[in-house]
């Protein structure tokens with residue numbers, strides 16, 4: 001080695017000859033272009049190290065391939081091109097390339113009643129893999145919603161009935177005005193059911209040949225299926241409409257999981273999915289969780 005040659009450790013032989021399934025970098029900051037707007041993303045980029053005798057992969061080659069996202073609109077085709085570059089730059093070392101890109105989708109959402117609107121940030125990610133020339137893409141999204149416990153609601157209603165019996169027991173003629181007043185007091189409506197901010201985690205495999213990444217359609221569909229998505233701008237009229245929507249939309253985590261399953265399954269651009277709903281209970285300090293999947297393990 002002369003004085004100007006930089007040592008190349010990655011090119012050395014490994015002391016322990018052993019292939020590795022995934023080697024790369026996690027948490028790389030980069031911009032991607034969505035609908036003409038640059039959005040901050042975080043990338044995990046990796047390849048398999050099939051040649052177990054090689055000490056390491058060439059991290060910089062993966063890093064530099066990610067520059068493509070800076071210059072072209074984000075698309076399924078672009079993700080595939082980047083993965084191909086990962087493989088091309090690791091000839092003889094790797095047969096599988098991986099890329100996970102996480103970012104936030106910022107969507108403007110109208111209020112339920114008032115003419116207001118506000119923004120919601122939905123965490124989404126794209127998971128792609130190119131394995132021996134076969135390309136797979138998965139979309140992941142998180143959707144937050146409100147869930148009111150149906151059991152708690154029934155128990156609260158029973159307490160209100162009991163209070164009514166206690167307060168109006170000795171009255172032969174029920175007075176409409178008195179009952180109306182009673183219904184408007186916390187002494188009358190003595191109990192309220194618990195509800196919780198809940199999260200649906202959606203993982204979908206795109207059908208082969210699918211070029212679109214319809215995150216917005218997916219999120220809209222999930223929110224429609226769940227019925228009580230968390231709100232943005234809220235005036236009292238909106239809060240009242242939300243209270244009504246929750247009262248008409250009582251659900252266990254099992255109900256939420258089934259609704260999402262039935263909403264996702266008919267989508268033609270999906271090849272399989274798994275989903276998980278988490279209800280962050282206010283009744284206790286642990287969560288109620290349900291999962292479901294369809295064709296998830298088929299590849």
Ligand SMILES: Nc1nc2c(ncn2[C@@H]2O[C@H](COP(=O)(O)OP(=O)(O)OP(=O)(O)O)[C@@H](O)[C@H]2O)c(=O)[nH]1
Nearest residue numbers: 007008009010011023055056057058059060061062
């Ligand atoms: N493989 C590997 N590289 C690492 C790791 N941590 C830091 N690096 C550094 O990543 C840098 C880039 O590696 P390479 O892509 O091989 O860089 P290079 O040899 O200049 O680039 P090429 O000529 O394209 O091979 C090197 O300076 C490595 O030391 C690690 O855990 N594994």
